[in-house]
Amino acid sequence: MTDTHEKRSVDSAAREARQRRLRRLLGLLPLIAPVLLWTVPCWLLLYAGQGWPVPVTAAGTVLFALGLTGMPLAMVRGHGKRQQDRAAIVGDTLLGTSWTLFTWSVLLGVLLRLALSVAGVGDGQDRARIVAWATLGTAAVLLAWGYAEARRVPRVRRLDIELPRLGAGLDGTRVALITDTHYGPLDRARWSARVCDTVNTLDADLVCHTGDIADGTAERRRAQAAPLGTVRATRARVYVTGNHEYYSEAQGWVDLMDELGWEPLRNRHLLLERGGDTLVVAGVDDVTAESSGLAGHRAHLAGALDGADPEHPVLLLAHQPKFVDEAAAGGVDLQLSGHTHGGQIWPFHHLVRIDQPALAGLSRHGDRTLLYTSRGTGFWGPPFRIFAPSEITLLVLRSPQPTA
Structure with a gap:
């Protein structure tokens, strides 16, 4: 047991060191990334x-220059104080x-x-042009897909x-x-309704939303979130906050989910009982909640x-x-x-792995704890998912089978 705790401490310290490096890098990204x-x-x-030919080089250079200047300006107007969706x-x-262009070029x-x-194809210019066309073609196909x-x-x-247990x-x-789900600048009300219809086909006992409902306030994105009120579960619908709620008046999202019939598990639990057995279903606010300064959120x-009875198994909802x-x-x-998001656009998953202990799927941590990390149902920011498909997840919980 001592070795296990020591290993966990070492792993935690290493992860914290990686996270500090990532935070320093992220601090510089707005300047160097564009x-x-x-x-x-x-x-x-x-x-x-x-x-x-000179006209081709000149036109291409102008396009890249427009991208270099236009992207930061649009991001500031869209995600800054003005919050302009277009x-x-x-x-x-x-x-x-x-x-995508950067990665594949x-x-x-x-x-x-x-x-x-190595294959001896053409001269230097021929090879350079083949690579350029291949890059543009690959990027175009991947962006469309x-x-x-x-x-x-x-x-x-x-x-x-x-x-x-x-x-x-x-x-x-x-x-x-x-x-x-990240309801945001692109109106996805119909997509939201179709997602909820799909969830309703699963005949779930428990439906969970583990945060990052939207980018924007509950008042602003209400129409896109409204279909969540149609979701059905035989026992409960539960929700915890994600970090993006704390960029957009988190308490408003907690109140809206409550209004839509979901039970916000803000550092509390409920009991799921059947056949004389009990499952503790608990939830915590996102790890960024306390630093948001919002009273009572952590x-x-x-x-x-x-x-909760410590002998009962625990299912925990935590955004990160x-x-x-x-x-x-x-x-x-x-x-x-x-x-x-499973990285969302390959190969961004390498940066995600610096900050998080798991990218997607089921993993074990310590002697007892399993972690399931969803790749997410929607997308954030860029409307692309490349080699990181979204998902709606149905988890069927099984008790140990008796040995023969």
Whole structure:
């Protein structure tokens, strides 16, 4: 047991160090990211030996310059004090486009050019032009596909999870999970209704939303969130706050979810009982809640479990996977989280892994605790999902099967 605690402490310290490095990097990103995202592909596509005619080079340079200047301006107008949805759509789309161009111009600029050189294809100019066209074609296909992936109703991901402490009376309990819907500048009211219709086909005992409902206040995004009121569950619909609620008057979202018939689990729990067995369903505010300065909001596991029988298994809702260290220390059996989006646009998942202990799927932490991290139901910002499909999750809880 001592070795386990020491390992957990070492892992936690290493994660905190990675998070400090990430925060320092993120502090510089608003300054350096736009320059890198636009100038690197501009150079690799136009000035790396292609020998394009002057009008082509000039027109391409102008387009990249417009992207470099237009993206930050649109982001500021869209996500700053003005909160202009049209500007946000333009800025977010340019951000996703530039990230994809940057990624594939670098990858193909190195790997494909090397392969062509080894194969002896053409001269230097021919290879440079082949790489440029391949990059543009790849980016265009991925952006079109990624847009369709982001806007579609997510596929249902089904998973059986055995909880050693779950009583036989609760075997087969169906838990539907949606998270990170991120209702925002793009009006997705119809998408929201279709998502809720899909959830209603799952015949869930418990439906959970683990936060980041929207980008914007409850008053502003009410129409997109309203279909959540149609979601059905045989036992309960429960919700916890995500970090984005704390950018947009979190208490308003808590009140709206309550109005729509969802039970906000703000550092509290309810009991799910069947067949003489009990499951504790608990929830905590997001880990950023306390720093928001909003009175009474913080992540408090002890408060969430106060009064619960420690012999009963615990299902915990916590928006960010990083809360799992505290959950494991508190004896939680299963934590449900979102937040990561599975990286959303490859290869952004490498940065997510610096900040979070899990990217997507089921993972074990400590002796007892399982963590399920959803890739999210919606998308944030850029309307693209590339190699990180969204999901609606159906988790079927299983009790241990008796041995023969």
